[in-house]
Amino acid sequence: MRWIVLALLLANIGLFAWFQATGRAPAMVATAERLPGTGEGETVRLVSEVPAEQLAPAAAKPEPDPEPEARGESLCTLIGPFEEAYQGEDVTERLRALQLDADLRELEMKGQMRYWVFLAPRETRREAFRKLRELQAEGIDSYVIPDGSLTNGISFGIFSEPERAENLAEELRGRGHRVRTREEPQTYLERWVVMPPGEIDGLAEEFWSQLQSDYPDLGRRRNLCSEVAAD
Incomplete structure (x- = not known):
């Protein structure tokens, strides 16, 4: 038994001396982990082999907007x-x-969204009606807007389809009129x-x-x- 132990000791000393002479380091035990999504039988890679971006924690999902009551709204x-x-x-x-x-x-x-074709409001109602007479002389159906945010503007119509509104606007622009369009919810x-x-x-x-x-x-x-x- 003593000779066996002595032989093993001499073998270890000889192996260590060989590693020192060749400049090689003894193999170290490497830590390994199973990559997310791998199952049984799939490749297990060393941590040192895994790209850094795969080791980074997953980005947290954005929190959904709180309900009105959670925001303090009644x-x-x-x-x-x-x-x-x-x-x-x-x-x-x-x-x-x-x-x-x-x-x-x-x-x-x-209610349903509507699309308004119009000219920007004039400074005074007199100017608005002067412009209206010019448009009507050209055979363009229009009217002066009496109140609201576009008071003294000129309306050419309100449409339920955006295509119709844009087609009319392009036609009027082609005739030299600087018309605009905007969405207007029906109330x-x-x-x-x-x-x-x-x-x-x-x-x-x-x-x-x-x-x-x-x-x-x-x-x-x-x-x-x-x-x-x-x-």
Whole structure:
């Protein structure tokens, strides 16, 4: 047994001397890791062989925009719409009888997008009508815009298709008129019963079912209170 141990010791000393004489270093144990996405039987590479960009942690996904309530914005409940004012008043009174805060309002709703072809507003109404007479003398259908952000401008029409608006604009530009186009959402008024945040929680489901029985087209939605505030 002693000779075996002595032989192994001499062999190790000889091997170490050989490494020193040749300038080679003993092999070191390398740390290895399985690359993401590799399964059983797939290649395992040394950490030193892996590109740096693959070792970098994955970029964090952007956080989704918080809900309005998380941003501190209050959401009101809307019940409606009502074709006739007396219908909205009836529902308002029923809710108030239950000690719930409810208010019937006419809200401006956005409809289909429209495309307006126009000339920029003139300094005065007199100048606007002077320009209108020139256009009508050329056989161009137009009118003076009486109010709004384009007061004293000249309108050539409002279209539901952008292609029609652009075609007319190009035709008028070809005749020397510096017309413009812009998108203009169509708006209309609807009657809705507005309830402040939390009030809908006091509305029993049986009561809501009765309302829908009396008004089959009745719906409810939530909207920012700032957008449905009373004037």
